[in-house]
Amino acid sequence: MAAVTTDTLAAQDQELLDWIVEQGEQRGNAVISVSSDANGSGYCFTACAWALHGVPEAVVIGLPEDLGPVLLDAYVDRAASGEQFYYGRLYEDFFDGVPLVFEQVAKGHYPEFFGSAFLVYPDGDFPAVQIIVPTTEGHWPWSPDAPEGFAEWQPILTESGDPQSWQPGVNGP
Template structure:
């Protein structure tokens, strides 16, 4: 079922209100037979000039925690460079940042386009390794991990660094 123009305008105002009140809005999309669940921010760029962020495929509640920690820390001045591993978001599960290709914006930041109609915002993906330290692109990653946590670059592989050379 497609939203009406009135629904879209109500959502736009809700996103703006959340951004004004809390610094950003958080949008959660449930997983289904076509893909994993994901969570993304809307308003971090508008309020703090930090890229919007998306997290795909984490268990219930963990994506929210990661987006919240990212925006809170970025708002305080910390910058998360693509290719840099961040070990202190979760105990025992490293996170790495990758730029999101704009071609993925409609699918993974759809409602953000109500706030940024021209798609003129930067976005990053926060990719989480397994507790054993495997990343989705590594051959020793669990079967289906790359499908559950796809990398949102043009190629579908890390592009801001070379795995095993200057990144994990």
């Protein structure tokens, strides 16, 4: 992968870009993790999946810090091998006994949830998916019986904040 560099990058940004490119070349993608804070739950996202494999970048929000990167690496490996993932379809073979679903990320969420990826894609021209995981009891963020605050802990990154590529309970979970 050819590194995207400009003379105007700050040293810290250039170091991060170099790390992303190195991770992409060594591992097939880079996973960037952001810890939870007073403003929200932790999340992690990929960078280089689109550039290296032609598969959408991905984000997962609210999982334990050790599980998010594992899930993203598995997604990139499978997608890079040709597996296609469809919005609203349940996938039950990433984690034993825990389903997940994919949703398209609205571009308005890119700066907040894919910030470092803009070092690779300065114009923001890349597709992105969100991988959504229910609670251990099987409640989705949009479920009326989801625990209080779960929808804020794992926000849905569409324009409406609800699934938009399918209808919950109709043609999706």
